Amino acid sequence: MRSSKLVVSPPVGEPIQRRRGRPPLPVVIHPAALWEVHDDPRDFHAALDLQIRRHGENSHRLHRAIVSAGGLTDRTTLAAWRRGLKVPQTPASLKVLDIIEHRYRLEPGYLRSRLQRRRALSGLVPPEIQYAESRRLAWHLPDDFDERSAEEQEEILTWVRSTILSGGTAYHRYHSTVSKHRFALRFDGTGPAELAAPAHLRAEMDALLRFKSATLTDIGYQRSGVWGAETAAQREEHLALLFGALAAPPDDEVSGLGVPRQDLTFALLVLPSVWDWYVQWRERRRGFFTGWESEMLLLGAAFSRSQTGWLRQSPWLAERIRPIPGVVGQADIDRICGDWSGACERVHRHALARSKEIERVARVHRDPFEPILPILEAASPVGEYRKITEEILRRMPEERRYPRAAAEAVRSFLMLRLGLHLGVRQKNLRQLLLRPRGSPPTPERELEVRRCGELRWSEREGGWEVFIPCVAFKNSGSAYFSKRPFRLLLPDLGGLYRWIDAYVGRHRPALLNGSRDPGTFFVKTVKTSSRDAAYNQQTFYSAWRQVIQRYGIYNPYTGRGAIRGLLPHGPHNVRDVLATHVLKLTGSYEQASYAIQDTPATVADHYGRFLPQDKAALAAQVLNRVWEAA
Numbered sequence: 001m002r003s004s005k006l007v008v009s010p011p012v013g014e015p016i017q018r019r020r021g022r023p024p025l026p027v028v029i030h031p032a033a034l035w036e037v038h039d040d041p042r043d044f045h046a047a048l049d050l051q052i053r054r055h056g057e058n059s060h061r062l063h064r065a066i067v068s069a070g071g072l073t074d075r076t077t078l079a080a081w082r083r084g085l086k087v088p089q090t091p092a093s094l095k096v097l098d099i100i101e102h103r104y105r106l107e108p109g110y111l112r113s114r115l116q117r118r119r120a121l122s123g124l125v126p127p128e129i130q131y132a133e134s135r136r137l138a139w140h141l142p143d144d145f146d147e148r149s150a151e152e153q154e155e156i157l158t159w160v161r162s163t164i165l166s167g168g169t170a171y172h173r174y175h176s177t178v179s180k181h182r183f184a185l186r187f188d189g190t191g192p193a194e195l196a197a198p199a200h201l202r203a204e205m206d207a208l209l210r211f212k213s214a215t216l217t218d219i220g221y222q223r224s225g226v227w228g229a230e231t232a233a234q235r236e237e238h239l240a241l242l243f244g245a246l247a248a249p250p251d252d253e254v255s256g257l258g259v260p261r262q263d264l265t266f267a268l269l270v271l272p273s274v275w276d277w278y279v280q281w282r283e284r285r286r287g288f289f290t291g292w293e294s295e296m297l298l299l300g301a302a303f304s305r306s307q308t309g310w311l312r313q314s315p316w317l318a319e320r321i322r323p324i325p326g327v328v329g330q331a332d333i334d335r336i337c338g339d340w341s342g343a344c345e346r347v348h349r350h351a352l353a354r355s356k357e358i359e360r361v362a363r364v365h366r367d368p369f370e371p372i373l374p375i376l377e378a379a380s381p382v383g384e385y386r387k388i389t390e391e392i393l394r395r396m397p398e399e400r401r402y403p404r405a406a407a408e409a410v411r412s413f414l415m416l417r418l419g420l421h422l423g424v425r426q427k428n429l430r431q432l433l434l435r436p437r438g439s440p441p442t443p444e445r446e447l448e449v450r451r452c453g454e455l456r457w458s459e460r461e462g463g464w465e466v467f468i469p470c471v472a473f474k475n476s477g478s479a480y481f482s483k484r485p486f487r488l489l490l491p492d493l494g495g496l497y498r499w500i501d502a503y504v505g506r507h508r509p510a511l512l513n514g515s516r517d518p519g520t521f522f523v524k525t526v527k528t529s530s531r532d533a534a535y536n537q538q539t540f541y542s543a544w545r546q547v548i549q550r551y552g553i554y555n556p557y558t559g560r561g562a563i564r565g566l567l568p569h570g571p572h573n574v575r576d577v578l579a580t581h582v583l584k585l586t587g588s589y590e591q592a593s594y595a596i597q598d599t600p601a602t603v604a605d606h607y608g609r610f611l612p613q614d615k616a617a618l619a620a621q622v623l624n625r626v627w628e629a630a
Contacts, residue, residue, distance in 0.1 A: 407507035
């Protein structure tokens, strides 16, 4: 049995013996600087280490002062900050920086301004907000968000949600609302089971896509025009919306027609009543007709066209029609089965007539110019858009400490720079292949087969060249190409070649992280949750939009962002910027069409924003020379 030691207290009145060793130095509120600094380091870690040594302190002594001032940190964290192993990432750690700046009599923001963020601050977003939304919000909140009043916090959250996340326009608010209730059928076997298209409807869709996309049609069929991969995917998406609306229950948020899933068939598209219900259903959801409904009716008219329409040549579909209350009865079905060609002719004429009626009253819901109006209204739209690329470089994290974050910033920079130099559509930019220096260029015939372009080093020109065969373009039959390939030598302006070389040599491998190389110039950041480095249409659009959200939109609460009034947008808007820029400088729709590989008529109808005041200003430049010369 272990005997316990008896602790004897000193007698009352006797002095308590002091602990051995030197007593700790008193905490000095403002230690004096030992020397003057004329060239402050731009790096946070070096600047913090310099100021600690300059004031004759170490991490232990500074930690005691921070704790006495109410700061929450530990000594090992301070040491890690000095060595560059960690950075402040929470509101509490930023308050520690404020204490250090006040203690050393540094200007406010001396240390904060030197932080190179690779991710948003943690702990700012209120806990009641769901994790997925909090991740998006955190990037756009000020560092002192948690110190502001509840009213200010709500004001900031509302602004970020409406302007940065949702998009700020009426169309984006509408789209954000309706996208919460998914109803489109899925023909690829993915998604929830309740939205999966039935097997017989998938077979009909496959037959349609084969008819419109195959190199040769089946014997006995005729067609007019061929769908490419992108067009086929778009048509499949539009038809999935149509059948999803027909199948959706009438008593839920979608308010569909409630057709049983097993009764869905492409044969329903020969019924004028189905088309009328669908376009009127879309009008009720949106509040008005748009050109989308007119184009959908024209698609239905093409399906039922004499000789070349797929529905017209598929009478076997008639036996799949079932009665639908209020839409089609058994007598109508018997008449359709008895005269399939006549039914197709009736819906063909009906669709053409309805399309013209809707076109007359259709309104524009999504104004493509609205998100980029501050840029289009500038005297130099390209110069204004260039500010976003400069903002990216200004906020780029240090590559040595944050290689992946730096690689993502360089990729964002090159996305915008190449978009501004090339003016091509998203597909051509996204599918651009890479041939590094010293590698032979891919033969033109192979690029034609793959229907994509290539970024390669030209030994003859001594520069980076973009080569795209004309068949890779959506408007390959345009007079702009005359069946010739697109070739452009990129200018070495603003350090473009230096950044391309750095991206190809260091940053692109960091993004791939050892995964399979898709061969394209732009690759996604490969993570444990996703090993596919290839962009698709949606992910590339999201990447571009995220760049605009983080670097392009000026945030009055954080002071970050390049352009006031800018809204989120995708890569296609760069074509509007280029066309409008050329129009403002030259007044020529012909030259503006050269910037985006299109025709003057297309620029006038879709891309160029050339207002009367722009035309008057351009004419005034010529007329004013008379007075200047006098």
